[in-house]
Amino acid sequence: MSDALETAREVLRTEADALIALAEAMPDDFTRVVDLIEGLAGRVIVTGMGKSGHIARKIAATLASTGTPSMFVHPAEASHGDMGMIGSADVVLMLSNSGEAAELRDVIEHTRRFSVPLIGISSKPGSTLMLASDHHLTIPALPEACGIGMVPTTSTTLTLAMGDALAVALLRRRNFKPEDFGVFHPGGKLGAQMVRVERLMHPNVPRIDPDAPMSEALLTMTAGGFGIGAVVADDALMGVITDGDLRRNMDGLMDHAALDVATRDPLTVPPGMLAAQALALLNERKISVLIVCDGPKPVGVLHIHDLLRAGVA
Missing domain, CATH: 3.40.50.10490 (Glucose-6-phosphate isomerase like protein; domain 1)
Structure with a gap:
């Protein structure tokens, strides 16, 4: 030695x-x-x-x-x-x-x-x-x-x-609390981990009427660019349609209405959640995108790429 x-x-x-x-x-x-x-x-x-x-x-x-x-x-x-x-x-x-x-x-x-x-x-x-x-x-x-x-x-x-x-x-x-700590550490990786979902989400939610035909739902999802659509009635989220839902319902897909294909009671996050917590949920569920809801109302879309670009990982 x-x-x-x-x-x-x-x-x-x-x-x-x-x-x-x-x-x-x-x-x-x-x-x-x-x-x-x-x-x-x-x-x-x-x-x-x-x-x-x-x-x-x-x-x-x-x-x-x-x-x-x-x-x-x-x-x-x-x-x-x-x-x-x-x-x-x-x-x-x-x-x-x-x-x-x-x-x-x-x-x-x-x-x-x-x-x-x-x-x-x-x-x-x-x-x-x-x-x-x-x-x-x-x-x-x-x-x-x-x-x-x-x-x-x-x-x-x-x-x-x-x-x-x-x-x-x-x-x-x-x-x-951690969020209090984040107030004094807005820069760097630590600051990124303290950022809340509302800072990183996209406010334009691809909304689909529950009775809309899947041909219309597909156009809305494609225009949104997130690979997800929010099925909304009376400003409340009824379900979400993802690329996975499309594959699972491929047989006779175009004969269905949007709500028939959607996943009911989907995982969502509130705008006030820490971005690091949202990232943990995405990783745990092995998904890449979430709808952000303020109560029942969808207010944004959060994609894993937004979190990674912000340095939350």
Whole structure:
């Protein structure tokens, strides 16, 4: 086994053990912090210096994407004008493993002067940060995974995990749903999966009267271009005719009326369904097209190609 591979496994085991230790010794203030943020009128201002600053940016982004208004403020920039980003309705979440980073002191003093709640994340309970904080999310003081005790590895992993724990606890408190998540992720593959059927469906439904002869029904289906026709009476869907229905009724097909050939009580989807759920139905039934119904009324046609083009797969 190579030295590099053994080192990698050692690092991962060290950090994994640290995460377990954190899970078994969560700080008493954690629930109080969740309560505070849940009822917050303003934003969570996340700040930290150096490697803690990089972790702070990620925590702020995770909170914001899961329904908790949040932003990162660089502590050094705060000392030169950005302190105005911290409002009286906000709460400050400050990250520092040592709790003694000099650049944090102006922000700490600002929170004390203007009674802005301060939440500290640090492994040093007696540090300047933790002594000044209103709430303490203390992480275990465990060895860094670097082997020389200086490179932020275990400590940053624990801090990041604490931020994830906060975000997930808050989203569960708020009953945050996949569609809520999609509001904050409109781009890329994730955004495509959160799109609803109504965004991708074709509004022109090939409508066929139940008593229409099949010669007329075939013309309507061909003109629609979807390989499907909706048999509709009084603005309500009675059935659908697909290419499969045509093949199953080939014997004497032209002697039948549309409703005789149609599949009664067909599978439909509502316009508000997530596109990813509609795709799962198409795959499960091994079909390529669906009628979209708002109650009994057909309002659109959804084809699997529309879902694939939108990147829903």
